[in-house]
Amino acid sequence: MKKALIIILEYLLALIFIFFLSTLIVMIRPVKGNLRVPFESDKNFSELYDKADLFDNAQEKQLRKRIKSCSEELEMNIIVYINSTYRDDDAVEDFAANYYDQCAGEEYTDGVLMYIDLSSNAYDYLSCSGKAGIIYGGRTEDFFDDYALHRQPSSYTPDPERFFETVTNFCDLMVKYNDNYIQADFAYEKDEENGIYFFNYDGKFYVTDYTAPGSRRIRLVCIFIIGLVIYTIVYLCIRKKYKFKDKTNPSIYVAKGKTNFRERSDTFIRVYTTKTKIETSSSGGGGHHGGGHSGGHVGGGRHF
Numbered sequence: 160m161k162k163a164l165i166i167i168l169e170y171l172l173a174l175i176f177i178f179f180l181s182t183l184i185v186m187i188r189p190v191k192g193n194l195r196v197p198f199e200s201d202k203n204f205s206e207l208y209d210k211a212d213l214f215d216n217a218q219e220k221q222l223r224k225r226i227k228s229c230s231e232e233l234e235m236n237i238i239v240y241i242n243s244t245y246r247d248d249d250a251v252e253d254f255a256a257n258y259y260d261q262c263a264g265e266e267y268t269d270g271v272l273m274y275i276d277l278s279s280n281a282y283d284y285l286s287c288s289g290k291a292g293i294i295y296g297g298r299t300e301d302f303f304d305d306y307a308l309h310r311q312p313s314s315y316t317p318d319p320e321r322f323f324e325t326v327t328n329f330c331d332l333m334v335k336y337n338d339n340y341i342q343a344d345f346a347y348e349k350d351e352e353n354g355i356y357f358f359n360y361d362g363k364f365y366v367t368d369y370t371a372p373g374s375r376r377i378r379l380v381c382i383f384i385i386g387l388v389i390y391t392i393v394y395l396c397i398r399k400k401y402k403f404k405d406k407t408n409p410s411i412y413v414a415k416g417k418t419n420f421r422e423r424s425d426t427f428i429r430v431y432t433t434k435t436k437i438e439t440s441s442s443g444g445g446g447h448h449g450g451g452h453s454g455g456h457v458g459g460g461r462h463f
Contacts, residue, residue: 267289
């Protein structure tokens, strides 16, 4: 019984040690290798590309002015690409990321590309790079809920006036979601295909292939849960084996004042031997595979 309790105590202490050690690693492990390229007040990259010839010259001029104004206010590249040629969803996402990098000149710059699809099976997509990855990347569902209010369905013939409103509303939403952004210490987004993380750490935006603090916290929780499961299994196994019954007190079988023991001895009826096997550990490594689009983009889309 005593040995069983000692074993359980050892496992419990080991679990506590793992938990606090992992917490320490998450909190003090430095962030390395920021790949982000901050915006440098260059609005020339922000543009409207009307490949569907939807707008006239006057409308294009107005929309370009609004896009550049939005770019200057948010300090990021704002690109709107309108196309009527059908692409499947994956092709749209890859195209949006690659075209953004082609326009912005470098990877990991701050900005977005809004792909507006005028084909019969329309799929609009917002591709985010740099700090936009954390500001907008995790809220694309809500973003497109608002965006859809001013977006003409694909079942109708594209109306220039309606889509003029769509682009204007898109710029307004960009400002709204930027203004409502609240930094969360462990929030992060990840480009799964390329292993790139987006997060805000200590008031600074990061784009890096170094694991985000929020991801490390998730791993910590997993380690704790696994340790708790192991501890529970060991506890139940030991409890089943030893049954944890209270010791019998022999004094209850002795009549006080009538029984005298003149000889005392210790007789052991069982011997337990504990053996511990010493094992060596080994570790292996792996890698991730790049996808069809440029590294460092996250986003979301919706069919209309």
